[in-house]
Amino acid sequence: MDLLTDLFSRHGVVAVALAVLLEQLGAPLPSTPVLLLAGVESAVRDGFAVRAFVAATLAATVANGLWFWAGRRLGRRVLAALCVISISPDTCVRQNEASFVRRGVLTLVIAKFVPGLSILAPPLAGALGMPVRRFLGWNLLGSALWAGTAIAIGRVFHEQIDALLRALGKLGSLALMLAALAVLAYLGWRLWRRAVVKRELRLFERVAPADAAALVDGRSGVVFVDVRATSPDMPLASRIPGARHLDLGLLSRPGGDALAGWPVSAEFITYCACPDDASAVRAARWLKQQGRHARVLRGGIEAWTRAGLALEAV
Template sequence: MDLLTDLFSHHGLVAVAAAVLLHQLGAPLPSTPLLLLLLGAESATRDGFAFRAFVAITAAAMVANALWFWAGRRVLSALCVVSISPDTCVRQNELSFARRGVLTLLIAKFVPGLSMLAPPLAGALGMPAGRFLSWNLLGSAAWAGAGLLAGRVFHAQIDALLRGLSQLGGAALALGVAVVAGYLAWRLWHRARVRRELNRFERLEPADVAALQRQGCQVVFVDVRGGPPASRIPGARHLDLGALGDAALAGWPVEAEFVTYCACPNDVSAARAAQWLKARGYQARVLRGGVDAWVQAGLALEPA
């Protein structure tokens, strides 16, 4: 802890600005809220330090966000690839912009996940650069100011915590590593459990679905691909996974056999939709291989 205190006394601004820059570029660094709180506590005892810290943090965030903004749509899907359902990840953030517009840039840094996705999404949706920079500056400033203010208000408690950790010596470091490792292990376990549940969801081959239709079963296809598709399986209904709600099911026949499909790895988004439908009393299964498997089986599509 003495090393940490010395770091903030001599190189605090550079260290935190670098951490914020790397964090906003995507590195899993604890720049928020820990480092902002520590800088805020430091500013309580040094005149003029708070303003310099505020400028350094805001500037670092702006540089990283500007790079993501100009990268735009080319990297948006790559940022969502760590999600269990990447296409849903993109769609949910598109809807956030549709509902809130530029206000999304004001709150983005306070919302885990949205902070990384908002700048490239703004670029992908064609937001003018000047407008993006202005609103992102306000959002970055609000985020930096909130962290520094919290650190300044609670500087006495933060100082007491640092002194206590300093007395623990190496045990404090071991405890911190154990907490981080435990959290990461829990996240990985949770992710693996959800993926297993979705992969086990009942699936039908295209030929099986066609056989059900020939037998006279009322089969309703549910297209969960993001955005309006150019073509679809005949008669398919669209379900937006980014805006699920019971109102979307108005008029859907409860007695029908619903078959969800997507164009995503392992049919994950389709399994999510089928799981959601079953929870609401509908019979739902997944089309294995999605729309691509339907076409490869020689079955027809229709214009959407």
């Protein structure tokens, strides 16, 4: 522990920048403890807080900018890879889309304070077509608030944190062992949770794009249900012809009828643009709870497009 604090006192700014950069690029290693330690160090080193703040903000901005660019270039496909990197359940995409619909650009301000939202917000903003200048401005504000808050907390509680570090230092190798066990337990829980979610998603009934198109050609009682997040600021560009939109954010709210005017005897085929069709599965389950017949379009709208099937402008 003494070696760790000594290294931080010598290379603190580099440690802050590297920790933030790695976390924002997707490594499952929290950088907030490093920012708190930077706040502690700032209590005894004049000007260190400013240097650490600038380093953390710039590192986060660079990493977020790369993911935003990836989202613009690769669309929602990059989100599937990010869900794997961040060891998050695939429903993380749906939650982040819902946050953009409810809060808009404010999502970028609060993203780094919400576990699971930080890593996905930048590429999702790119995939949803957010203007570059708007992204850069709001993301910079969010990065600065997050870094500044963590460093300020470390500075205010530097005595308590320093006392905790000294206590851990007395434990020696036992402290490192306990820390390693805590990290492994956390990663193990996240991996287990992801496996459970993926198993539940795989068990739901799906229909291939070609078979779904054949159903539509064969009878008129088939209704496609688009569950992708959308808002006036970030509208959808296209959809499967005749598809109805279902806002997943309204399903858990009391009152109202999300299915008002929908045909009662129709077969519903839900689709999204997310890993493992997570949002579409949730919508199909909800429809079945309402007594409707529902299946999921395997691969979502991207599989439909790859199959060469038609889309219509929204």
